[in-house]
Amino acid sequence: MLYLELFLQGLLQGSIYALVAVGLTLVYGLLRILHVAHAGLYTLGGYFGVLVFNSTGSLMLSGIVAMFGVGILGVIIYRLCYEAILDQPPYVPLIASIGLFIAMEELYRILFGSYGISYTNPPLQQMLPLGGMYLREGEWVTILVSIILIGGLAWLSSRTRLGLAWRATVTDPQMAESFGIDPIRVRYFNFFIGSALAGTAGMIVGILNNLVEPTMGSVPSYKALAIIVLGGLGSVRGTLVAALMLGVVESFGTIYLGNVLNRDAIAFVFLILVLMVRPQGMFRGV
Amino acid sequence: MLKINKLSCGYGSLTVVHELDLNVSEGSIHALVGANGAGKSTTLMTIAGHVQVKSGSIMIGSEQLDQVPTKERVRRGVALVPEGRRLFSDLTVRDNLEVGGYSLPKENISRNLERVLTMFPRLGERIKQESGLLSGGEQQMLAIGRALMAEPKLLLLDELSLGLMPRMVEDCYIALQQLQSEGMTILLVEQNTQQALSAADDVTVLESGTVAWQGTAEKARQDSSIIEAYIGLRREPKTD
Ligand SMILES: Nc1ncnc2c1ncn2[C@@H]1O[C@H](COP(=O)(O)OP(=O)(O)OP(=O)(O)O)[C@@H](O)[C@H]1O
Numbered sequence A: 001m002l003y004l005e006l007f008l009q010g011l012l013q014g015s016i017y018a019l020v021a022v023g024l025t026l027v028y029g030l031l032r033i034l035h036v037a038h039a040g041l042y043t044l045g046g047y048f049g050v051l052v053f054n055s056t057g058s059l060m061l062s063g064i065v066a067m068f069g070v071g072i073l074g075v076i077i078y079r080l081c082y083e084a085i086l087d088q089p090p091y092v093p094l095i096a097s098i099g100l101f102i103a104m105e106e107l108y109r110i111l112f113g114s115y116g117i118s119y120t121n122p123p124l125q126q127m128l129p130l131g132g133m134y135l136r137e138g139e140w141v142t143i144l145v146s147i148i149l150i151g152g153l154a155w156l157s158s159r160t161r162l163g164l165a166w167r168a169t170v171t172d173p174q175m176a177e178s179f180g181i182d183p184i185r186v187r188y189f190n191f192f193i194g195s196a197l198a199g200t201a202g203m204i205v206g207i208l209n210n211l212v213e214p215t216m217g218s219v220p221s222y223k224a225l226a227i228i229v230l231g232g233l234g235s236v237r238g239t240l241v242a243a244l245m246l247g248v249v250e251s252f253g254t255i256y257l258g259n260v261l262n263r264d265a266i267a268f269v270f271l272i273l274v275l276m277v278r279p280q281g282m283f284r285g286v
Numbered sequence B: 001m002l003k004i005n006k007l008s009c010g011y012g013s014l015t016v017v018h019e020l021d022l023n024v025s026e027g028s029i030h031a032l033v034g035a036n037g038a039g040k041s042t043t044l045m046t047i048a049g050h051v052q053v054k055s056g057s058i059m060i061g062s063e064q065l066d067q068v069p070t071k072e073r074v075r076r077g078v079a080l081v082p083e084g085r086r087l088f089s090d091l092t093v094r095d096n097l098e099v100g101g102y103s104l105p106k107e108n109i110s111r112n113l114e115r116v117l118t119m120f121p122r123l124g125e126r127i128k129q130e131s132g133l134l135s136g137g138e139q140q141m142l143a144i145g146r147a148l149m150a151e152p153k154l155l156l157l158d159e160l161s162l163g164l165m166p167r168m169v170e171d172c173y174i175a176l177q178q179l180q181s182e183g184m185t186i187l188l189v190e191q192n193t194q195q196a197l198s199a200a201d202d203v204t205v206l207e208s209g210t211v212a213w214q215g216t217a218e219k220a221r222q223d224s225s226i227i228e229a230y231i232g233l234r235r236e237p238k239t240d
């Protein structure tokens, strides 16, 4: 039972990583930009969630704001920050992105204070035994939301016209345009979806930890970068698997190696080991 | 149908094609031939909207095509089979074809899909396969099929026979003639001059981005010195 519970905890953590890292992969796959500021959007999702919930008490409404608000902001960031520098060498958008991430953290500090915000009336904290597993409601919801969102993404990408346009554009934007696909719309869509997922993840983490702080995006940002490398840079499927694996490894690692290394160190040791064996990542292709 | 008037185009500050005049009348096959680097692909890519026009104009019917945004050109009836095929290699054969018909309503897509699969039954057998895993010949069929999905009035074909075995080349040219008989206009770029001349109605020979010779294919066929003088007649189909 302990193993199963550890495994489940790992999947839980992994699904949060997945929600963050998928957005990063989407952006990298389409534009070859390492979108570091993505983690700033994750933090923003946390803030939207806690602020809207504390003032309205509606979990539904905070979820919608965190998801769509952050999604739209992602598009705005693309439009204002990246669009003009797309044809520059890759380090230009990378530097812009790092700068933007730092600026976002500082902005949150100024706007919301550096000590972080908690839920005045924390939702989803009850223990809920299901199938012999003791998890909090919030944790079950996390698993459910991740499955729905990732499943939705898979459906969107493989079964819809928009998804077809997106996949074609990732492979060859010029040819996609030749057949009537608007590459700009595809990019907006891409940033919207990726950012909305990150915003949702940020809100979930805010609820689970009952704390939203300006710097909560830092560690996920390193981890998400490492995950997308592990997943084969640009491969959504690879990213999902890598994220879940990392979650599980961390979960077991904290039990067995917890007195030597902390959780984040375990994650990075794992990533370094995998990349030493497979520097090209574990997966290739979309 | 297609009227190119004093077109200069190129990349950045580099002009590759200089003051090109070229007319392709409706329902005809026009062959654009010339040595490597003459600017054939550049010309096609300019018509498709991927290379910058520096001066001159491209008219299709009575509309100035060079003013039409790239993504709209397929709706004006222009479809491209680019050099190197450039399939969406991670996508299946079916998805590639569906992207080809992206600009059209659903009914047209399924009708055209049927048509393309009748024309190239091999694609039907491979419909769920990732297109990057197709053989060279199958990839070429798919590149043509993808363009046909868009119901083009003007088909731009770059290096139809490159890398194909003679049997396949024959098949492709038979397909071309069939398309022409259905009223399609075709601008054809070929390394295999012999093959191009036998299928085309008119010929333009490009040399360093300018027209070296222009006339009917019949004339070029009769007086082979014309082509020989510019690029040499290639009797063997070039293989990669
Ligand atoms: N993307 C590009 N950027 C800069 N120069 C280019 C580009 N593509 C082609 N050129 C240059 O333009 C010139 C014409 O190239 P183009 O590909 O049009 O020739 P081509 O007639 O199609 O030759 P081939 O028979 O080898 O395909 C060449 O000198 C080439 O180096």
Ligand SMILES: [Mg+2]
Pocket: B040, B041, B042, B083, B158
């Ligand atoms: Mg060429």
